[in-house]
Amino acid sequence: MSAGNPAASSPAGSIYDLGYRHYEGKRRGRWFAAWSLYVDSLRGIWGFGRPTSAKAAPFILAGLYALPAVIVLAFSSIISNSIATGATNPADLPNYANYFAGIGTFIVLFLIAQAPEVVCRDQRYQVLPLYFTRAIDRFDYAMARLLSLATALFLVLMVPVIALFIGDILMSADAFKAIGSEWPKALPSIPSNLLIAASVASIALALSSYSPRRAYAAVGVLAYFLLVEFVPLVIYGIGHEAGAKWVDYLPLITPNTGLSRATDWFFGTPIPPDFPSSIGAGAYVLAGLVSTLLFTGILAWRYRRIAA
Amino acid sequence: MSLIETASLTKDYGPVKALAGLDLRVEPGVIGLVGANGAGKSTLLKILLGLLAPTSGSASVLGMDIGTEAGEIRKVVGYMPEHDCLPPDVGATEFVTHMARISGLPRTAARERTAEVLRHVGLYEERYRQIGGYSTGMKQRVKLAQALAHDPKLLLLDEPTNGLDPTGRDEMLDLIKRTGTDFGISVVVASHLLGEIEQVCTYLLAIDAGRLLQSAPISTFTQRTPVLAVEVEEGADRLAAALAGRGFQARQDGACVLLALEDESLYDAIRDSVAELSLPLVRIQQERRRLEDIFRDDAPSAGGVQ
Numbered sequence: 001m002s003a004g005n006p007a008a009s010s011p012a013g014s015i016y017d018l019g020y021r022h023y024e025g026k027r028r029g030r031w032f033a034a035w036s037l038y039v040d041s042l043r044g045i046w047g048f049g050r051p052t053s054a055k056a057a058p059f060i061l062a063g064l065y066a067l068p069a070v071i072v073l074a075f076s077s078i079i080s081n082s083i084a085t086g087a088t089n090p091a092d093l094p095n096y097a098n099y100f101a102g103i104g105t106f107i108v109l110f111l112i113a114q115a116p117e118v119v120c121r122d123q124r125y126q127v128l129p130l131y132f133t134r135a136i137d138r139f140d141y142a143m144a145r146l147l148s149l150a151t152a153l154f155l156v157l158m159v160p161v162i163a164l165f166i167g168d169i170l171m172s173a174d175a176f177k178a179i180g181s182e183w184p185k186a187l188p189s190i191p192s193n194l195l196i197a198a199s200v201a202s203i204a205l206a207l208s209s210y211s212p213r214r215a216y217a218a219v220g221v222l223a224y225f226l227l228v229e230f231v232p233l234v235i236y237g238i239g240h241e242a243g244a245k246w247v248d249y250l251p252l253i254t255p256n257t258g259l260s261r262a263t264d265w266f267f268g269t270p271i272p273p274d275f276p277s278s279i280g281a282g283a284y285v286l287a288g289l290v291s292t293l294l295f296t297g298i299l300a301w302r303y304r305r306i307a308a
Numbered sequence: 309m310s311l312i313e314t315a316s317l318t319k320d321y322g323p324v325k326a327l328a329g330l331d332l333r334v335e336p337g338v339i340g341l342v343g344a345n346g347a348g349k350s351t352l353l354k355i356l357l358g359l360l361a362p363t364s365g366s367a368s369v370l371g372m373d374i375g376t377e378a379g380e381i382r383k384v385v386g387y388m389p390e391h392d393c394l395p396p397d398v399g400a401t402e403f404v405t406h407m408a409r410i411s412g413l414p415r416t417a418a419r420e421r422t423a424e425v426l427r428h429v430g431l432y433e434e435r436y437r438q439i440g441g442y443s444t445g446m447k448q449r450v451k452l453a454q455a456l457a458h459d460p461k462l463l464l465l466d467e468p469t470n471g472l473d474p475t476g477r478d479e480m481l482d483l484i485k486r487t488g489t490d491f492g493i494s495v496v497v498a499s500h501l502l503g504e505i506e507q508v509c510t511y512l513l514a515i516d517a518g519r520l521l522q523s524a525p526i527s528t529f530t531q532r533t534p535v536l537a538v539e540v541e542e543g544a545d546r547l548a549a550a551l552a553g554r555g556f557q558a559r560q561d562g563a564c565v566l567l568a569l570e571d572e573s574l575y576d577a578i579r580d581s582v583a584e585l586s587l588p589l590v591r592i593q594q595e596r597r598r599l600e601d602i603f604r605d606d607a608p609s610a611g612g613v614q
Binding site: 020021022023025026027028029030032033036037040049050051054121122125126127129130131132133134135136137308 | 357379382383385389391392395398406407409411414417425428438454458486492
């Protein structure tokens with residue numbers, strides 16, 4: 001083909017071919033490289049720079065988590081009438097303090113879909129050697145990936161908070177006054193959602209990093225969030241009936257229930273009556289922090305050892 | 309400052325010794341690293357890059373120690389692995405830009421460099437398409453491009469012609485040669501194909517079972533006694549016998565007779581022998597001695613052909 005059409009082959013292009021040129025410009029260090037990886041990873045979680053189909057899962061699942069809050073926002077005028085007439089108890093509606101406790105399990109769906117996306121691709125397609133021979137080292141790689149997932153989760157967690165905030169303002173008679181009185185109520189959402197995001201991201205990423213296959217990683221994450229959630233709660237239920245004291249500590253290790261109780265600490269909500277009073281909400285915050293550190297350590301260990 | 313220096317570098321994989329006390333010292337240039345599969349080529353490259361830790365011994369790259377200055381080394385080397393290393397669902401431009409940024413190039417510089425190296429390796433319109441749809445040859449080009457994106461001082465290429473057809477192979481080798489000789493980037497090419505090394509490299513390192521076999525400039529291998537190949541349509545065996553009878557060392561190789569060109573009288577002997585036997589002569593060609601000879605156990609030391 002090219003022989004018959006010489007104009008289309010390389011000799012024509014060589015007029016403009018300046019050959020190889022050296023790069024004389026600025027070279028940034030490790031921090032910049034890690035930041036670049038973080039940004040790219042965050043974009044990847046939301047499917048930017050990937051085919052359109054890659055955007056479907058994260059946006060649908062994030063939307064699912066925000067759905068109750070969006071419904072409250074959409075029907076805010078009807079709801080405010082119904083509260084005024086006493087037909088609806090405001091405590092039954094989603095609010096800043098009870099949102100995660102109510103629908104937190106949906107976050108697990110987001111994790112199953114997107115945590116493997118963050119770390120499995122590079123193992124499956126063997127891209128790791130390319131990263132590990134550049135300006136970042138193995139630890140930087142693991143942390144950039146973890147922070148990107150935690151950031152994405154924090155965004156997912158904050159969307160309903162913002163929706164509820166807007167809804168509450170719309171429901172009030174005086175919008176400007178409502179902004180002033182609403183934001184202190186919403187504020188504890190920031191630290192509590194930071195803790196939730198960091199904690200579940202570290203668990204999901206540490207588990208996912210052990211498999212190059214997305215499917216296995218997803219099953220692993222799902223298994224953790226189901227088993228470590230319900231097995232301790234069942235044992236706690238049985239032990240509590242039998243009067244055993246040590247079972248009081250079991251709910252501390254549950255990802256969803258534990259983090260819901262930690263949220264209670266940030267909002268100052270009293271712990272529900274079906275939980276042992278011997279352990280305060282503060283202990284759940286501590287448990288969340290310890291779990292985050294533990295799984296971050298596991299993740300870092302994994303990338304220290306991984307063959308590349 | 310030497311390009312690469314190692315001192316009794318050893319790497320054990322359990323009972324298997326991938327590198328057994330390797331001592332070498334090479335100066336900048338295009339270096340061919342030759343050895344059979346499993347000779348320790350990839351292991352050596354990975355240790356130099358810091359992907360693997362040596363069991364014992366020391367090494368330095370561009371004067372920097374692999375143990376203490378690994379981070380500095382990583383900034384100035386480019387690595388093209390042997391295996392596939394490209395995610396299928398991104399375009400070449402996006403991938404190479406990303407890799408350039410991970411090497412510390414600012415955003416705009418990364419984009420410019422990417423456009424430049426992709427053009428340099430010969431990827432044009434297809435560079436925006438997803439890598440998953442590329443041919444093996446195009447993927448190899450992207451792999452080379454990502455290694456060049458940050459303008460390294462040293463390129464480490466592990467089997468760069470793997471899976472390429474003859475045309476693709478020649479193009480890749482030409483690219484490596486231009487990169488190494490025209491642009492002043494030192495290159496280490498690991499390959500099990502001596503022919504390739506011979507085409508592009510200025511210096512040869514041959515390793516076998518983790519030990520250094522040969523370390524010398526290519527020219528010392530190719531400047532020995534030239535070999536003359538005489539091709540006839542038939543009767544190569546009779547010609548070989550006739551020439552052997554005239555006192556020349558001759559070896560039949562298919563339709564060719566290979567002769568050591570030691571003095572000019574050989575040409576007359578060939579003419580006379582062919583005429584006497586009235587054989588249909590096809591060609592008489594002088595061949596460079598092949599590098600394969602250094603691995604051939606029965607390779608004659610004086611350059612004679614058996």
